[in-house]
Amino acid sequence: MSFAANTPVDMHARAKALIARKRRLAFALPLVALAYFVYIFFAFDLAGLAGRMRWDNAVTLVSDTYSYKTHVERNNRTGEIEVAVEGERKGTYDVTNYPTWVRLGEDVTAITLDDGGTIEIAGDVVRYDVPGFGVIEATQSRAEGVTINLDPAALPDWISYSNTRLMVTTDAARLSLTKARTEVFVYEFGWELFWFTLESPYYAHSISDILFGARIDPSRSNLTGAWQDFWNNAIWRHGDTAWALFETVLMAFLGTFGAAIIALPLAFLAARNFAPLVAIRMAARRLFDFLRGVDGLIWTILLSRAFGPGPLTGALAILFTDTGSFGKLFSEALENVDEKQIEGVASTGAKPLQRYRFGVIPQIVPVLLSQVLYFLESNTRSATIIGAITGGGIGLLLTQAMITQKDWEEVSYYIVLVVLLVMAMDSFSSWLRRKLIKGD
Numbered sequence: 001m002s003f004a005a006n007t008p009v010d011m012h013a014r015a016k017a018l019i020a021r022k023r024r025l026a027f028a029l030p031l032v033a034l035a036y037f038v039y040i041f042f043a044f045d046l047a048g049l050a051g052r053m054r055w056d057n058a059v060t061l062v063s064d065t066y067s068y069k070t071h072v073e074r075n076n077r078t079g080e081i082e083v084a085v086e087g088e089r090k091g092t093y094d095v096t097n098y099p100t101w102v103r104l105g106e107d108v109t110a111i112t113l114d115d116g117g118t119i120e121i122a123g124d125v126v127r128y129d130v131p132g133f134g135v136i137e138a139t140q141s142r143a144e145g146v147t148i149n150l151d152p153a154a155l156p157d158w159i160s161y162s163n164t165r166l167m168v169t170t171d172a173a174r175l176s177l178t179k180a181r182t183e184v185f186v187y188e189f190g191w192e193l194f195w196f197t198l199e200s201p202y203y204a205h206s207i208s209d210i211l212f213g214a215r216i217d218p219s220r221s222n223l224t225g226a227w228q229d230f231w232n233n234a235i236w237r238h239g240d241t242a243w244a245l246f247e248t249v250l251m252a253f254l255g256t257f258g259a260a261i262i263a264l265p266l267a268f269l270a271a272r273n274f275a276p277l278v279a280i281r282m283a284a285r286r287l288f289d290f291l292r293g294v295d296g297l298i299w300t301i302l303l304s305r306a307f308g309p310g311p312l313t314g315a316l317a318i319l320f321t322d323t324g325s326f327g328k329l330f331s332e333a334l335e336n337v338d339e340k341q342i343e344g345v346a347s348t349g350a351k352p353l354q355r356y357r358f359g360v361i362p363q364i365v366p367v368l369l370s371q372v373l374y375f376l377e378s379n380t381r382s383a384t385i386i387g388a389i390t391g392g393g394i395g396l397l398l399t400q401a402m403i404t405q406k407d408w409e410e411v412s413y414y415i416v417l418v419v420l421l422v423m424a425m426d427s428f429s430s431w432l433r434r435k436l437i438k439g440d
Contacts, residue, residue: 064408068192072102072111072184074121076140081109081121090197090234097198101186111184113172119184126182128168128175138166138177146177191409193235200229236413241397245421247311248393251386252379252425255318260372263288263323267330268356274334284327292324296382300389309391317386318379326371333367334360369436373429380425384418394418 040046071087074080083098085091095104103110111119120127128136136159137149145163152161160167168175174185196203201217202210202225210222217225231239268274270284299317307313341359387393398414 061408063187065412066409067187067189068409069185069187070099070192072109072121072186074109074182076124076179076181079123085192085198086235088193088235090199091193093198111173111186113186115170115172117170117172119173119175121182121184126175126177130168130170136168136175140177140179140182142179145179191236191413193233195233196226196229197233197235199234202226202229236410237397241394241414241417244387244392244394244397245417248383248387248395248418248421249380249425251311251314251318251383251393252376254315255383256322256372256376256379258315258319259322259326259375260368262319263326263330264368266323267327267334270327270331271334273337273339285331288324288327288331290324291320292322292328294321296321296386297389300386304390311387311390311392314383314386314390314392317390318382322375322379325375329371330364330368333364337363370433373433377422377425377429380422381418394421 068086071082071084073082073084073087075082081104083093083102093099098104101112103112107122109121111121113119116131118127118129124141125137125139127138130136133156135149138146139148140146146161146166148161148166150159150161155161158169160169164178166175166177172186176183176185193203202222205213205216209216210226213222216222219225220228266284266287269280270288272281275281275284296317299320300314303313303316303320307316337360341363344359346355346359383393384395384398387395388399389395394414394417398411398418401408401410401414
């Protein structure tokens, strides 16, 4: 009989071979990564993307999230002047309360800008005195279209001109002139009309006036009237937004806990130590693979065709996807339970259902609760996107604000609410997890 022994020479050779292999791998990995990034650079046309980027649009988009525009518009067909916040009908000023920087004369509407510039609209003629540049004068007529007093071949980048349209964009304002209308957009910081619309008697009143001042609306107390006008704000729709947030949480809650209730009994059929028949185990596992293999957004589209739009469709989409995920997680937890605890319960004469209740469930409860609460938090975010497809929740309002070309301060308002909602759900799930699992 012979015995193989590792001599010091063999061990040294193996160590050298292992070191050489690691060096080759360390040399090859950066080359592979470099080749991959080079492929990405050309495959996704990053150079062309950089050339197509519109930084001016990006700046406008960002500024729209924290500011609002006041529109001063002249209908060039009727000659009527309208001043409104974001062009909203509910945010339209009347002639008695125009902003201080708008002066309406008999023949001329004058606008004084923060940078010292002025814009005058006199019939079909508009003059924009830009500090440091000079006066831009434009005229529109049905016969000649839009004409300006500058050389069209020598205009700066912030002036866009054609025979049908003039656009002047500065830091203080934006001027647009067409045959149909003359528009001036003035940016101001904040979310205007967030609390009250111009129709509310509480507009322009301070908090101290509402809390401690005389009654503003004779028919209502200040607190009641202010709350009603805020909650029913026709522009920001706070009441509808609160209901949409509730629908989003409801979709996540019903989908998550419904999936957990369905997945738990099915997980016993997929666990090796509880379902001895291979056919049953394979059927249960393939069912879980199918349910979680189809993405939640795909389920949303399919179910919306079957059941129509609404929060229930979103909840079902979450339920289908999470049933597959929970089934896999719960079955793996069941396969790792301690058999001795089950045997201890069985020794007392307990029936199979009692063995599961007192010998199995207590062991997997920490895993079950931890996963369910984590998925609830995650599904709160997912319900926003699903709601945009199914027509429910805060996702619907977010999509409407984008599609209808409304300015992005309303979009940012919804995004802030979604972030706060996710943070609240995270804090709640963490607190509940500590209470139920650790007993803190």
